Amino acid sequence: MNRVGFVYHSDYLLHAAPFDHPESPSRLLAIVEHLSSNGIADRMIPIEPVYPGESDILRVHDPEYLRKLEAACRRGDTTLDAEDTYLCRNSYTIALLSAGGAIAGAEAVATGMVRRAFCAVRPPGHHADRHTGMGFCLLNNVAVAARYLQAKHGISRVFIVDWDVHHGNGTQSIFLEDPSVFFFSIHEHPSFLYPGTGRRWETGKGAGEGTTINAPMSPGTGDEEYRLAFEQMLQPAVERFRPEIIMISAGFDAHREDPLADIEVTTEGYRFMTRFVCELAERHCGGKVVSVLEGGYEIPSLVASVAIHVQELLGT
Amino acid sequence: MFVVRRMKKHVVTISPAASLYEAREIMRGNNIHQLPVAGENGKLVGILSNRDIREATLPVGILRGATEEEAVELLKKTAVEKVMTRKVTVATLTDTLEDAIVLLHDFRINALPVVDDKGRVAGIITRTDVLKAFIEALGVGEISSRLEVVVPDRPGGLAKIVSIIKGFNVNITSILTTGHAEAGKRTIFFRVATINVLPLKQTIQEAGFEILDPSLYHV
Ligand SMILES: [Zn+2]
Numbered sequence: 001m002n003r004v005g006f007v008y009h010s011d012y013l014l015h016a017a018p019f020d021h022p023e024s025p026s027r028l029l030a031i032v033e034h035l036s037s038n039g040i041a042d043r044m045i046p047i048e049p050v051y052p053g054e055s056d057i058l059r060v061h062d063p064e065y066l067r068k069l070e071a072a073c074r075r076g077d078t079t080l081d082a083e084d085t086y087l088c089r090n091s092y093t094i095a096l097l098s099a100g101g102a103i104a105g106a107e108a109v110a111t112g113m114v115r116r117a118f119c120a121v122r123p124p125g126h127h128a129d130r131h132t133g134m135g136f137c138l139l140n141n142v143a144v145a146a147r148y149l150q151a152k153h154g155i156s157r158v159f160i161v162d163w164d165v166h167h168g169n170g171t172q173s174i175f176l177e178d179p180s181v182f183f184f185s186i187h188e189h190p191s192f193l194y195p196g197t198g199r200r201w202e203t204g205k206g207a208g209e210g211t212t213i214n215a216p217m218s219p220g221t222g223d224e225e226y227r228l229a230f231e232q233m234l235q236p237a238v239e240r241f242r243p244e245i246i247m248i249s250a251g252f253d254a255h256r257e258d259p260l261a262d263i264e265v266t267t268e269g270y271r272f273m274t275r276f277v278c279e280l281a282e283r284h285c286g287g288k289v290v291s292v293l294e295g296g297y298e299i300p301s302l303v304a305s306v307a308i309h310v311q312e313l314l315g316t
Numbered sequence: 317m318f319v320v321r322r323m324k325k326h327v328v329t330i331s332p333a334a335s336l337y338e339a340r341e342i343m344r345g346n347n348i349h350q351l352p353v354a355g356e357n358g359k360l361v362g363i364l365s366n367r368d369i370r371e372a373t374l375p376v377g378i379l380r381g382a383t384e385e386e387a388v389e390l391l392k393k394t395a396v397e398k399v400m401t402r403k404v405t406v407a408t409l410t411d412t413l414e415d416a417i418v419l420l421h422d423f424r425i426n427a428l429p430v431v432d433d434k435g436r437v438a439g440i441i442t443r444t445d446v447l448k449a450f451i452e453a454l455g456v457g458e459i460s461s462r463l464e465v466v467v468p469d470r471p472g473g474l475a476k477i478v479s480i481i482k483g484f485n486v487n488i489t490s491i492l493t494t495g496h497a498e499a500g501k502r503t504i505f506f507r508v509a510t511i512n513v514l515p516l517k518q519t520i521q522e523a524g525f526e527i528l529d530p531s532l533y534h535v
Contacts, residue, residue, distance in 0.1 A: 022512060082486050084510050127511070134459060135511040166511065169459070192530040194461040194511040220531025259514050262531045 002287070002315045005108045005117035006044035007101045008032060012122050015094040017086040018078050022260065022297040023136040028122050031293075034303040040310055047108050047117065049101035052144065057099060059147035060140055060174055062131050069095070069138060085133050091123070095138035098123055102145035102292045109245065109288050110153040116278070116289040116313045118250075120306075124294040126168035126249045127195060135166065135195060142249050142292050143174045146181055149245060156180055159243035159285075161234065161277055162187070163226075164251020164294040165261040167198030167214065171249065177208040182241045186229055188254070188261050189216040213237055222256065222264030223272065230276050238280045245288040246281045248274075252296030252305040260297050270305040274312035289313065317413040322449050323430050323439035329354040332361055332397035336369050337388060339396055343369075352429040353400050358436040360429055362400035372399045406431050409438055413449060416441050455490030455507035463506040463513060464528040465520055466496055473525065474504055480519050486510045503528070 013025035035041040057066060072080065073092040080087055098121040105117035125142055127135030142160055149155040160175075162168035162185040175181040190196045204212040215229040238246070256264040274291075281289045291313065296302035330339050330351045339351055343366055353362040372394055373387045405423045407416050407430045416428055420443055430439040451457070467473030474493065481488055490507040508516065517527050 020515075022514065082510055083484065084512055192462050194513070195459045196455070196461070196507070197457060197459070218531075219529075260512070262529070264531075 001043065002116055002313065003114040004044045004310070004313045005047040005105055005114035006035075006041060006310075007047045007049055007105045007117060007119040007121065009049050009097060009101065011094060011097055012101075012120070014088075014090040015123055016088055018088065019083065019086070021083075021086055023123065023295070025122075027296065027299065027302060028120060028293075030299045030303050031120055031306050034307060035310065038307065040307060040314075043314055043316075044118070044310070045108075045114055047104050047114075049097050049104045049119075049121070051096055052100045052103055052148075056103060056148055057096070057139060057144060059151060060130065060143045061128075065131050065133075069133065080133050080138070085136055085138065091138060095123055097121075098125065099139045099141045099144040102141035102290070103148045105292065106145040106149050106245075106247070106290045107152075109290050110149055110155065115287050117291065118310050118313055119290070119292045121293055124164075124251070125170070125292070126162055126164055126251070126294050127166065127170045129170040129173045134170070136295070137170060140170050140174060142247055143171050145290065145292065146175075146247060150180065155244045157182070157241060157243045159238055159241055159246045160184065160249060161246060162249035162251075162294075163254065163273055164249055165254035165258065165263050166194055166251070166295065167216075168249055169195045169197045172198070172202065172212055172214075175208065176204055176212060177206040179204075179207050179211050182211045182213075182237065182243065184213045184215070184234055184237055186215040186217060186226065186234075188263050189218055192219050193261055211241070217263060219262035220264060223266055223269035226254075226265055226269055227272060230273065234276070235280065238284055242284055244285050245290065246277060246285060248277060248289065248291040249294050250291045250309060251294035252302050252309075255296070255298065255301040255305055257298045257301035258296065260295070267301065267304045267308050271308045271312055274309045278312060278315070317449065319407050319411045319413055319416050319430055319441055320409055320439070322413055322416075322445050323407075323441040324445070325439050327352060327429070327437055327440045329358070329437055330364065330396055331355070332395065332400070334396050335392050336372055336394045336396060336399060337391035339364055340366070340369050340391060350427050352404075352437045352440065353396055354437050357434070360404060360406065360431050360435055360437050362397065362402045363404045363427075363429060364396055364400040365426075368399045368401065404429060407441060409433070413446070417446050420446060453490065454492065458489045458507065458509070460489045460507040460509045461511060461513045462530075463508060463516065463520075464530070465504045465506070466498075466501050466526040466528060467504060469495075469500050469502045473502070476523060477504065477506075477520055477525065480523060481506070481508060481516060483519075484510070484516055486516065
């Protein structure tokens with residue numbers, strides 16, 4: 001069994017919408033309760049998220065956006081845009097703690113304290129770009145952690161696998177011109193699903209040309225098509241890039257039961273994907289995997305998928 | 317939408333008396349494939365494409381032992397007006413974008429010079445410009461989700477759906493409507509600036525409209 005860190009803090013439940021919203025605290029609560037009641041949590045090493053320094057966030061986000069977000073929360077604004085990206089008075093603080101959770105997980109893996117980590121954080125991050133949050137995301141947790149690893153642990157090459165059903169447009173734009181962070185995103189085709197980006201010819205820009213891969217999937221596709229994409233696109237990319245660590249933007253909204261999208265991945269599909277990424281990490285970067293929760297909005301399938309994901313990280 | 321808004325206003329033209337060599341250099345320098353030919357007072361008298369130039373040098377190209385210099389010689393001594401197409405399909409400043417699209421399609425051309433009421437070259441619109449307009453109209457690349465709704469082909473359906481969307485305080489970034497496979501119905505295609513289309517879909521369905529399931533309509 002691998003040493004696997006589990007990042008969680010009950011304060012993550014304090015970011016809550018003033019109206020009915022799919023990205024609710026109950027998602028995380030259900031995950032934690034399920035992992036605890038099944039004894040899975042006991043097999044993991046608890047890791048406390050830390051509040052990041054402002055400089056940790058500023059490696060990714062505009063100072064202007066940070067101030068705007070903080071002020072909006074203090075004023076009591078209820079959303080950042082329409083009703084997608086809601087805010088409450090705690091949201092700024094909890095968004096920091098969410099990014100801090102990804103940092104804490106990454107740190108534990110980088111120092112060898114654990115071999116892998118699952119960061120059960122919210123709000124999610126992968127739609128947030130340098131200048132603004134969107135699509136339920138305030139700060140880009142994975143991007144902040146990737147930059148932290150580079151700045152504090154001398155890691156030069158980070159590989160991000162984003163299997164949330166929505167394209168990780170924020171993460172892509174942050175690293176678009178950066179050859180040191182590889183961004184691989186598999187998602188429902190942008191003609192059908194938010195955010196409408198992530199077409200197959202978006203492959204990076206300038207110095208970063210070739211270190212972005214998008215695998216858009218047609219509505220109705222599932223485990224089999226995902227397996228092919230992992231074997232034919234992800235594996236060669238990892239082999240070429242030779243990362244020192246692999247991060248996962250782990251959304252579970254590609255599940256067939258999830259109401260927000262039209263992809264038919266099953267819990268077994270998440271087992272396959274997790275195992276596949278872990279095996280790549282074993283071969284190329286000493287098994288180092290940092291998984292950070294993104295979306296997943298149908299509670300039973302979310303909970304079941306996360307449990308399988310974590311068990312595969314544990315290797316049991 | 318009018319042609320004027322989408323055309324390139326800075327048009328590189330060439331005089332009919334200029335040589336094909338000059339024309340080729342101008343095309344290469346500006347990375348364009350055709351040149352409107354403007355005579356006195358900027359009046360459009362023809363159009364020259366790089367294909368016209370290639371065809372003009374063809375006789376030299378197929379001569380045995382002909383050299384690049386000989387081809388250049390020929391280009392230098394041939395005037396544009398000897399090779400250009402005189403009967404030019406044009407758009408006018410008051411034409412709509414739809415006019416331009418139909419002209420480009422029906423006449424199988426790549427570029428449409430736009431002339432003013434005196435016949436002078438005022439702009440040029442190419443297939444690329446039209447495609448770009450279409451990309452924008454479809455809302456491609458804008459942060460948004462897609463909704464396809466089937467409505468009975470009679471007035472009021474679109475209005476009802478739009479007011480439902482407005483009720484959710486969501487921006488519509490694009491609307492398109494076409495005939496549906498089934499007679500008496502239309503499909504309306506929306507792009508809406510939200511990730512959370514679920515409540516929208518439910519309310520639209522509750523109002524009696526059919527939402528197309530994308531996993532069925534792509535096959
Ligand atoms: Zn998602």
